[in-house]
Amino acid sequence: MSKNLTRRGALKTGAGAGAALATPTIFTGAAWAQESGFTNAPTGDTVTLGFNVPQSGPYADEGADELRAFELAVEHLNGEGDGGMLSTFSEQNLDGTGILGKRVEYVTGDTQTKSDAARASAQGMIQRDGAVMISGGSSSGVAVAVQALAQEAGVIFMAGLTHSNDTTGKDRKANGFRHFFNSYMSGAALAPILADRYGTDRRAYHLTADYNWGYTTEEAITSSTEALGWDTVATVRTPLTQTDFSSYIAPVLGSGADVLVLNHYGGNMVNSLTNAVQFGLRQQEANGKQFEIVVPLYSELMARGAGENIAGILGSQNWDWKLENELGDRYSGTNAFVQSFGRKYGFPPSQAAHTCYVQTLLYADAVTRAGSFQPCAVVEALEGFEFDGLGNGPTLYRAADHQCFKDVVVVRGKENPENEFDLVEIVEVTPVEQVTYPPDHPQFAGGDLGSCNNGA
Template sequence: MRRRTTLLVGFVLFLSSFALMADTIKLGFNYPKSGRYRDLGLQQRLGAFLAVEEINKAGGILGKNVELVIRNTMGSPERGVANTKELIQKEGVDMVFGGASSAVAIASGKMAKKLDRLYFGTTTSANATTGSEGHDHMFREYPNAWMTANALGHYLKENFGDDRYFYVTADYTWGHSSEASLRTFTDTTDEKAHPHALTPFPNAHMQDFTKALKAAEASNADVLVLVLYGNDLIRALKVAYDLDLKSKLQIVIPNISLGIAESVGATIMQGVISTTPWEWTIPYQLDFPRGQKFAESFTEHYGVRPTSTAATSYDIVYQYKDAVERAGTTDTKALIKALEGHSYTLLKDKQQWRAFDHQNLQTVYVVRCKPRLEVMKDELRSDFFEVVGSLEGEKAAQTFDEWKAERAAANKPPHL
């Protein structure tokens, strides 16, 4: 009798623990805590934690608490894949998001598809993420290289139309697609007239940037395009400043974030032209109240300003919540259906998850870095960017025919 009672109590406890587990929605966060993209990863993490905290305070998702389960990719695609598998199989997460490099996001997303979970790409800009390597389980919040190049190209053609360009490009997926896209939109596809230098990825050294930038100086170019990101971009900008290239060439960067600008410093960043989907000053410049609220809450929580990478992860968590509540379930197929074609506004103007490629359509802003004295006026010395141009998401993105052509070139079907 005692044994039967013990077994019954144990069974009740088991069921209770199962019910407790069922009342939690787990989100797997796959980000670079270390490595060359660690600063971007930290901002992603802070944005995700803030979203989860707010959602839980408001009652969770479908009445269930949200738990963030994190893993460090260290910027490695192999580690990203292993993390994704562990998050889904061992931790039982309902979806996975992250990736500060496209190689990590693409590889991790394929593992998520294999295990039937959604994967949201955060700071991944290679066209391939939702293009040649895209699939039905991958959704990308961040603008791709085509979108940023289109917006930037419009501005550059208008202001530097007849100038000579020199490209310094990271030798990997994002670098190649970003350079190719920007060449298309600036009419600089002639590599003899507008040459380039490749820098190793992921193991570039200062001497690699010095060699490439000296080649740029010797080319007598007017515009220097640094197709680099993260730590590589920070180091290259410092080398360019030491070589006095800022006084000789207009420096252009396909993508910028506040974290990179702060690491480089206001003196070096002054006058640099780039693009961003969001930075903390933009909601004030363009009157987006919800974006202002996020910026203020983030700063109050963490004592720093949010970057575009923080906004991206924050947006993803809220979009997952919205999709689950509209679908009434965490079932992957139902969520794909709920997301495809869905439009919304959160931290900026209208955004949409485009149905045929799962690319998030959103406005891309062209920004110029302010003079040092203006940057320093902000109490946290973080007011770096002035919006000088923009392009709406639908106009910036590839058309369906252009997307199909990219897929065909990679021997992929004309659908996800």
């Protein structure tokens, strides 16, 4: 400490600094926003993005993969690395000079896969770090909570992995955008393939995780399979904290069902599927047919946890790293991303990583086309935006609900996987027309985008 600084002086300085720090930054932020017209307008030669992913808790591995993708996207936007999908993206606005000439920097937060923790970390990134956009996440509860916060605060939210209908349904917000597919699309993509493989005279038993995503997925799968002639024998809710599902699997045996649908994700999915296979469901016949298990939402990371139990089980995905190799140019961008991710990290990216990478590029491109970081300008640039070359084929960001519409990948667990990254095989890709629905579809009813918020 300087010898000129007296104890009294130090106390005064400390008190002053303390008072300044204690002032809620939302006030200073609002004042700043008024000057520039929107929250966290970048003033220097950098722009800060906030990546809010689960870094602890049960989805930490998925969060880590999202973070890898974000780092890669930032590298590519700043002109480092091999550029990844910048060269395949149908819009050639991004040239590796950052966004609007500003170098991209980022801060990260830990959602812990808890809505309140996710909101707190997003709020910190907006108020403390000056993030102008928030992205990431691995749960619909978190996505809905952070999206609402972004709307209030006047920043853009580019959702990560969130599959519940509600994110772009009843909880949709003008400042929020989802690239990932949803429960309805899983149902619409899976149902025809289920009917084709397993027939139209089937009786399904649903085990559903007792929370929002579980409900919307159950509703989506039951309505699409019933439309094709299937019966729903029972829908049973299972607690989110359940680890041993045996007592829920056992009643399936005597229920007259011949298909078990597991509306579970993450650890729930790993455990319920493992238990179902242990009970020999897949070796049995019911109603004169082979018993089948369906997992509507697949995740490569979860498939790894379930090991050999996923063999032969059908499900749906937003994207798969083998798409371009197996189905050709329509899915261009896939290989570019896989190559640059694989070279940097040594293994192929997950669909969570893909959606986060793409969302970052889409945001950067929208800002570039709008010529401004102002949220309402970005919203306008993204609404109704049609693009290609980001791995999913031609895609539309629909203006009415901020949901991306693109093909859906139907996959099946491999019988003999060669390694831990090659666990699923692509069965078919359901074209976008078959998974498109009107914005006021009953499964998405009750939502209102409202108007975009610049935060000023």
